[in-house]
Amino acid sequence: MTDVGIGAPATAAAIAAPRGHGTLRRLLRHRSFLIGFTIIALLAILALLAPLIAPVDPSAMRVRFRFRPPQAAFWFGTDQFGRDIFTRVLYGTRISLFVGFAVCVVSGLCSAILGVIAAQFRRLDSAIMRLMDALMSFPAILLALGIAAALGPRVSSVIIALTVAYIPAGVRIVRAAALTVxxxxxxxxxxxxxxxxxxxxxxxxxxxxxxxxxxxxxFIFAYAMLAEAALSFLGVGIQPPIASWGNIIAEGRDYATQAWWVMLFPGIAISLAALSLNLLGDALGDMLDPRLKGGE
Amino acid sequence: MSDQPIVEVRDLRKTFSVKHAGGVSTLHALSGVNFEIMRGETLGLVGESGSGKTTAGRILVGLVPAGSGSVRLFGHDITGADGKVQLAKVRTRLQFVFQDPYASLNPRMRIGSAIAEPLDIAGGLSRKDRNDRVAELLDLVGLPKTSIDRYPHEFSGGQRQRIVIARALALNPEFVVCDEPVSALDVSMQAQIVNLLLDLQDRLGLSYLFIAHDLAVVRAVSTRVAVMYAGSIVETAPKSQIYSDPQHPYSRALLDAVPRADPDYVRHPVVSGEVPSLLDPPPGCSFHPRCPFAFERCRVEVPILKESGPDRRVACHLFA
Amino acid sequence: MAVPLLSIRNLTVQFRVDTGWVTAIDDVSLDVGTGDCVGVVGESGSGKSVTALSVLQLHDRVTTRMPSGSILYQGDDLLRAKGSTMRRIRGSEIAMIFQDPMSSLNPVLTVADQISETLRQHQGLTGAAARKRVIELLGLVRIPDAARRADDYPHRLSGGMRQRVMIAMAIACKPRLLIADEPTTALDVTIQAQILELLRDLRRELSMSVMLISHDLGVIAEFAQRVVVMYAGRVVEDAPVTQLFRRPVHPYTMGLIAAVPALDSDAPRLTTIAGRIPGPQEIIPGCRFSPRCALVLQGCREEPPSMQMVSDGQSARCPPRIQVLDVRHV
Structure with missing residues (x-):
């Protein structure tokens, strides 16, 4: 019989384990959490306030301002129809964050329900898990591409497609955790x-x-945003004239050599959002790691 | 003490299927276990890993289904065809205290809710009565009432074990299985918890099955001691006798193996060998490969637990 | 007396936490002489394992610092030793065994592979010579049927056998000092007795010094010649084993000895030490044991006590008790 705990080598991590006090307070001291959280929060605020901040209408075409490079009047330049890229990226943020968030919530809920059912009701386990394996055997983006194409190009179909594509990984995580618990x-x-x-x-x-x-x-939030951009870029996602980061890039593709800024700024927005979400995820992973949580 | 035992275990057997590369094997966890526990009594169930002591304890509270044999709790047979119904009838009268106080409290549940859990499951208490009961239980195990709103990680191992005990006592059980409740604790905490269990027994008239891996702590808590080896009970005796006059060679080995906090103590020769594999137990007495007194009969015939003195039984051919 | 084999002097070790640094051990001094067997006993948070790990500097460098003290091995300070020197010392001069033999063994290598790896690294033995030595070592730790066992993977072995393999690995290079950190805590009592007997025999056969870390006073009493008692990061008493058990000076030592359940007494209750063990972050002014001490005086809560000599070979960190004892002896 083992004597759990007694005399286990007191590693730095075990000693350092904070006793008491909330996860929140520790998160706020975690540098990458702070950076990630700040950027995402900023993007969210910008997205919400887009109509107030944006200098012009995102779809307003002003042909005389075609292909203007970044300058004081057009911070991110303009595209082939003279639309303001800054405004379009700002509105694109709304779509991207909404899609990311929606995919997170819906796939999170489905994963939790299916994962716990699989773990707790062992008779349903193999049925659920085989279905998940089948879904996982397709590359997520191909699966999403197929579903989005079948459902037609709408925001809702992008969300459904990505949710289905990302459920299996979530189910596996919840099931594994539930089996331990x-x-x-x-x-x-x-x-x-x-x-x-x-x-x-x-x-x-x-x-x-x-x-x-x-x-x-x-991480799913970040993947979903990237995948939405990819789907829109491929033409089965958010359709113009609604701006999304992906379709701004898609539209700018043909003019890449003469108007690099059209693709650059939405590209930066995608990277920034993905990076900060990854920082956030890593920080949460660190913080919620049981080894760093002492007795828990 | 009434004459009817509150726990009666007869020829209890249990096997588990173990999957491995070569297929499925049968692990013989319990091979015919008999014991009973009287009201107000503590039976110390002692054995090393693989002895089956934990499996036996878990079967008693319905955590593990019995293989064959019978388990009667307060006269209800929980192993028969309607075992579940019978178990449900006695559910509130028995409880279990686990070894690892870190694993036996939900890290995300406040202490108040954890202790109230059995009350909430049983239902029928007003909010106020429930909270009063929680406060009363905290007091009973010697923890401050302010603990209610705190989380398990704010408590040390010894304090957690107090919380676990409080939870176990919520519904006023009559019988508690304690599965190595102090093995994971520091020496200075062990003594506190053992004394708490003894005090609670005096105050509430509890009966315990106290499972342990060595004979040291058992002495302080038990009325009677049963020694298990490889799935069987090899000896049962009143506490005083098992220490002064162990009959089974394994009981003696187990007693000798306890390190004494006395530098002048001269140790008996240490028993050699290891516990046999339960996948392929040896024929005859399972202790014979390690037994210094083994003779021919031990290698072929399984010894039966038989009367060997007043109120004591031993499963050994030496006492036939 | 000559220079001790290992001499830890006033060692302080701190770990980084969110809020800064916490002191895991504070001003720890202890000696292990050549051929000595020193037991370090304490409960969780006493710092006994931290002390052991410090000797081989197995702490994470980023989260650990040692602001003061020295660890002298044959007169050289290990805290100032070069990486290459430390690597040579680890394993070939000072070896260590741990509580959990399973996590110390690589599951994908056979027993022979793991032991020969050590032999290759420190002694340049390979091939048949290494194999011969492996089997010899397995025999030395009393593993029956050593030649066949050598080709087993760790998961095929019982806990006791795994610990024997760990010991075989530790003694492969004939170290002069073996640090055993709770070597029998995870084992059954009869197996624990076997392993302790094995360690005792090997110590004699190989004339090794041993530093045995344990929470179990019984194990310490049977094994050690000298005992260092630690509490909450500090050494509270240091004495030859018989003296420690016959005439403990520090109230914590007294409490600890009394709390061991006796096999020959029918006392209706066990003797306890009131209160609980403080966490590493808790600040306790004066003597760290004072909140739990039955003999506490006003001064104990103010002034941190220093280690003082009680009699030849015995010292304790409790000036009031020592004073009382002195008066009685006069």
Missing amino acids: REMDYVQAAQVSGASSLRIVLRHILPNCFSPLLVHLT
């Missing part, structure tokens, strides 16, 4: 007291699967 003594303690399956799932399993899922979803 259901073996924990506190779950067994609840069983000894006669707790129902539902109670065990809601009170014990779900709350303890939340951390790994949350970390996963920040």
